[in-house]
Amino acid sequence: MKAVEVKNLYFKYNKEWILENINFILNDKEFLAIIGPNGGGKTTLLKLILGFLKPNKGEIKIYGKFPKQARKIIGYVPQHISFSIDIPITVFDIVLQGRLKKGKFFYSKIDKQKATEVLEKLHIYYLKDKRIKDLSGGERQKVLIARALVSEPKLLIMDEPTSAIDPRGQTEILDLIESLNVTRIVVSHDIKILLRKVDKIAYIHKKAIFHEGPKLNIPKDKHFCEIELINFLKDENCGI
Amino acid sequence: MWDLINYPIYASILIGIAIAVIGSLIVINKTTAITGSIAHGSFGGIGLALYFGISVILSASLFTAVLAIILAFITIKFPHRQDSLIGVIWALGMSIGIIFLSLTPGYQSDALSYLFGNILLVGKKDLIFMGTIDLVILISIIFLYNRFLAMSYDKEFLTLRGINANYLYTYFLILTSLTIVMSVRAIGIILILALFTIPSLIAEKWTKKFFYMMIISGILGTVFMAGGIIISFYYDISATPAIVIIASVFLLISLFKK
Numbered sequence: 292m293k294a295v296e297v298k299n300l301y302f303k304y305n306k307e308w309i310l311e312n313i314n315f316i317l318n319d320k321e322f323l324a325i326i327g328p329n330g331g332g333k334t335t336l337l338k339l340i341l342g343f344l345k346p347n348k349g350e351i352k353i354y355g356k357f358p359k360q361a362r363k364i365i366g367y368v369p370q371h372i373s374f375s376i377d378i379p380i381t382v383f384d385i386v387l388q389g390r391l392k393k394g395k396f397f398y399s400k401i402d403k404q405k406a407t408e409v410l411e412k413l414h415i416y417y418l419k420d421k422r423i424k425d426l427s428g429g430e431r432q433k434v435l436i437a438r439a440l441v442s443e444p445k446l447l448i449m450d451e452p453t454s455a456i457d458p459r460g461q462t463e464i465l466d467l468i469e470s471l472n473v474t475r476i477v478v479s480h481d482i483k484i485l486l487r488k489v490d491k492i493a494y495i496h497k498k499a500i501f502h503e504g505p506k507l508n509i510p511k512d513k514h515f516c517e518i519e520l521i522n523f524l525k526d527e528n529c530g531i
Numbered sequence: 532m533w534d535l536i537n538y539p540i541y542a543s544i545l546i547g548i549a550i551a552v553i554g555s556l557i558v559i560n561k562t563t564a565i566t567g568s569i570a571h572g573s574f575g576g577i578g579l580a581l582y583f584g585i586s587v588i589l590s591a592s593l594f595t596a597v598l599a600i601i602l603a604f605i606t607i608k609f610p611h612r613q614d615s616l617i618g619v620i621w622a623l624g625m626s627i628g629i630i631f632l633s634l635t636p637g638y639q640s641d642a643l644s645y646l647f648g649n650i651l652l653v654g655k656k657d658l659i660f661m662g663t664i665d666l667v668i669l670i671s672i673i674f675l676y677n678r679f680l681a682m683s684y685d686k687e688f689l690t691l692r693g694i695n696a697n698y699l700y701t702y703f704l705i706l707t708s709l710t711i712v713m714s715v716r717a718i719g720i721i722l723i724l725a726l727f728t729i730p731s732l733i734a735e736k737w738t739k740k741f742f743y744m745m746i747i748s749g750i751l752g753t754v755f756m757a758g759g760i761i762i763s764f765y766y767d768i769s770a771t772p773a774i775v776i777i778a779s780v781f782l783l784i785s786l787f788k789k
Contacts, residue, residue, distance in 0.1 A: 365691065367688065369685065369687065374685060375684075378684055379559075381740060384741075388684070388692075391692045392692055392694070396674045396678075
């Protein structure tokens, strides 16, 4: 079953093409890592998939629907550093926000039960009544993942989930993402994500995806490393 | 004494309710500059009312609501230039007010009372208007509490949940404009910003839930106003600056709390 289908996608900003002729298919429950340097178009692609931006050409389908119509089944995890942490808001209140929807003004018992279940599943129930500013970067990121999961999404999209987090926190976040049984798209400039059980990799840098393929074991796939990612990885440890 | 200060004390309570909700939302949404712009811009509505001889409340309400919509549009469409554009609206509203006042025959002492405010001059009609706006604010916060909180934390996520965050934001600014109109006679355009933000800034430090932030800031706002009124009564000084000075002292003390 096709979860995400991107066909002949073009997007330009200020007369400059940011994305050109992007094509890929992601199947149900697959894990796609979108990597590439900053400014390469990763976040733009993510915003197109979320329906926050409109493509100039081409189309995106999420479980057969256009992004705006598919929002109900998308869970989105933005970067935890994008928000003001001074707001007096508890972890539980943030997670409950994932249950908000059009025409609904109050949280039900079921909403609170779902939020509790997700917090328990992610092993952060003990943080429930803590104010968001009192948490570490890794804990804040887990809270945002919990907020996305509480809406029971079919597709989970994460933007730089390991940025500004200490190494131990990064490992925990990546373990968590790997264990989730939903379709996942993770945008990251951190190539350590390739060490994980990703099903597909999209490398975006200046307009194009260089690679989109079947399940790969990157550390052992010398060919992939040398040919496809050579420019990107030349300053990194290619063997990872 | 009570006969002289009963209306001002009722006004303190009614403005305190509005400050509790709107003041707290202003602080957590970082819309202090926008509030200042609407407050000063409201002088345009006052100037128009005095020139055409129509109700100040009606004219200022409509004028500030339009300003709120313009400011919402500006901040959504031009986020990178919003600070400068907010300043332009700030000056534009005041300029319109000054022009219409200069065209109005006679000495307009009434206009000055709106600039500096005088809570001791609040009348029964003002209290009825304040009560009506409070009712609108309270109904709004009961139904929109979860959305306002989500909007304040992460507007984009709210949009993703199928709720139009831009409409909600515009509605919040319209509520802000109505709160300004209901308070302007009592507090004055120039000092309104302090009273709208200081109680919430103090309250924010004492709680981890937004709901309690609103309650604390409402109580503080009312206490500061009542304190200012009593001091002004005994020492024969202007009430509004006394209110702002009391509030500022408490803010300074609260800054030492970690």
